[in-house]
Amino acid sequence: MKNAENLFLKGIKDGVPICIGYVSVAFAFGIFAVSNGLTAVEALLVSMTNVTSAGQLAAVPIMVTGGTLLELAASQLVINLRYSLMSITLSQRLDETVRMRDRFLIAFVNTDEVFAVAASKPSVGRSYMFGLILTPFLGWSAGTIIGAVAGSLLPPLVISALGVAIYGMFIAIVVPVAKEDGKVLFCVIAAILMSCAFRFIPALSGVQSGFVIIICSVAASAISAAVFPIENAKEEKNEL
Secondary structure: OHHHHHHHHHHHHHHHHHHHHHHHHHHHHHHEEEEEEOOOOHHHOOOOOOOOOOHHHHHHHHHHHOOOOHHHHHHHHHHHHHHHHHHHHHHHEOOOOOOOHHHHHHHHHHHHHHHHHHHOOOOOOHHHHHHHHHHHHHHHHHHHHHHHHHHHHHHHHHHHHHHOHHHHHHHHHHHHHHHOHHHHHHHHHHHHHHHHHHOOOOOOOOOOOOHHHHHHHHHHHHHHHHHHHOOHHHHHHHHH
């Protein structure tokens, strides 16, 4: 019992840096959600039931513009598909203390950062994982409600300025990688060009935002995979 408590506290400690980072990102999401028409409570519920920054950012415009459930579900599937791969990998590091119902809870908050911390260890148990996911979840939820409330009280000019912060976060993630890897840069440019086509070409401008995200994401990935195939795949093809 004492060991389980120690592991739980160790998980909380390891999750604190993630929690701090999530507060700032969730704060920006809270402002973004309110500025797009959601209430503070609705923004909080979105964060507490999703815990995915990119997915939530894409979901808000779909919800406020009356998009279909199919559009919403499909966009979330494409954006968050990577989490299934991370969960499969993480499952190989869970020890015998993790029961089946525990896996569902862990998978729910298995974000990129939580996965990175847990995957760096040879084996993790139930108590440690519960501690590790608790602080990021609280930070994500707290940041959202603080941002949402602030978005309801601050002047429109300030809200507009802070509302672009979440876009800045994604730019900060993509740009360094794109500068180092030409393949990533190609994929980013392809997605940008397709997105601009849906925005400015009259015949395409009527497509709902959720489907635009799906089409651009899948098409850019497919084109990049065709232009830059994995070397192993090329070698296997030559052998055949």
